[in-house]
Amino acid sequence: MAMKIVTADERMRQVRGAKILITGVPGVGKTSLLRTLDTSRTLFFDIESGDLSVQDVAVDQLSAHTWEEARDLACLLGGPNPNLDGDDPYSQEHYDAVLSEYGSSLDLSKYDNYFIDSLSVASRWSFQWALQQPDAFNAKGERDTRGAYGLHGRELTAFVSQIQRARTKNVIFVCIINQKEDEFKRDYWALQMDGQLAAAAIPGVVDEILTMAIIDHPEGDFRALITDLNNDWGYPAKDRSGRLEALEPPDLTEVLAKIKGTPHTDETKPKAKATKAKKEA
Secondary structure, three states: OOOOOOOHHHHHHOOOOOEEEEEEOOOOOOHHHHHHOOHHHEEEEEOOOOOHHHOOOOOEEEEOOOHHHHHHHHHHHHOOOOOOOOOOOOOHHHHHHHHHHHHHHOOHHHOOEEEEEOHHHHHHHHHHHHOOOHHHEOOOOOEOHHHHHHHHHHHHHHHHHHHOOOOOOEEEEEEEEEEEEOOOOOEEEEEOOOOOHHHHHHHHHOOEEEEEEEEOOOOOOEEEEEOOOOOOOOOOOEEOOOOOOOEEOOOHHHHHHHHHOOOOOOOOOOOOOOOEOOOOO
16 A cells, blocks of 8 residues: 655644543542533443443443453444454454444444543453463463463553544543552552553553542632642643643543634533532531
């Protein structure tokens, strides 16, 4: 195939979706951010069956219950990877098989956003699957957890990268973070994932890392999305667009508009929920 130079004008007209990782502690309201999107243009990819907080939201949904199902749906959302062959996950052959099983009932062109909840559960499924594979055993048939962790890390990273192949879609991944302690007894925040390979690789794959947190304030605590790595709490954060404030309201429609530099109108913006945090009794 002959190489083709994309002109500057053509490049500027191309539609690109933002790839965002939303992190935060359990219960802070990460899944509820689904409410701040145009749900008529959003596909909710439910991995953890933890949609109680959005059960009243009218949004189309795909659900997976095993790692194999999650991988199949990722293949469908991202399309075939021409760099892969034969039985490889996400190859043309894999895509054709998944399309034959699921595709006739799905019209992905109607969606601008894929909301994937959550990578923490996907990580558990991936690791449990990896433990059953040949890589998890040595030549004597004994369990080799190092091999399982390596396979799991590659699998989960490939899963995220595959969904991101949906170039024109906004892809929002959700992941829990936990506070840990390093060898020097210093606290730090880490993605809740099995193993270290995927947890280290995935932040470099996405465009944006936004940590949702409750911010203490004299006039009342409030929820915000932290976008700047140089923050007072040591939360994970990254803004590749360079267009976000250090603290943004927990409104993904607002955030996406800023990232793309295309402010929406009041008519197209879903009504944002209150950002004030409720005090526990």
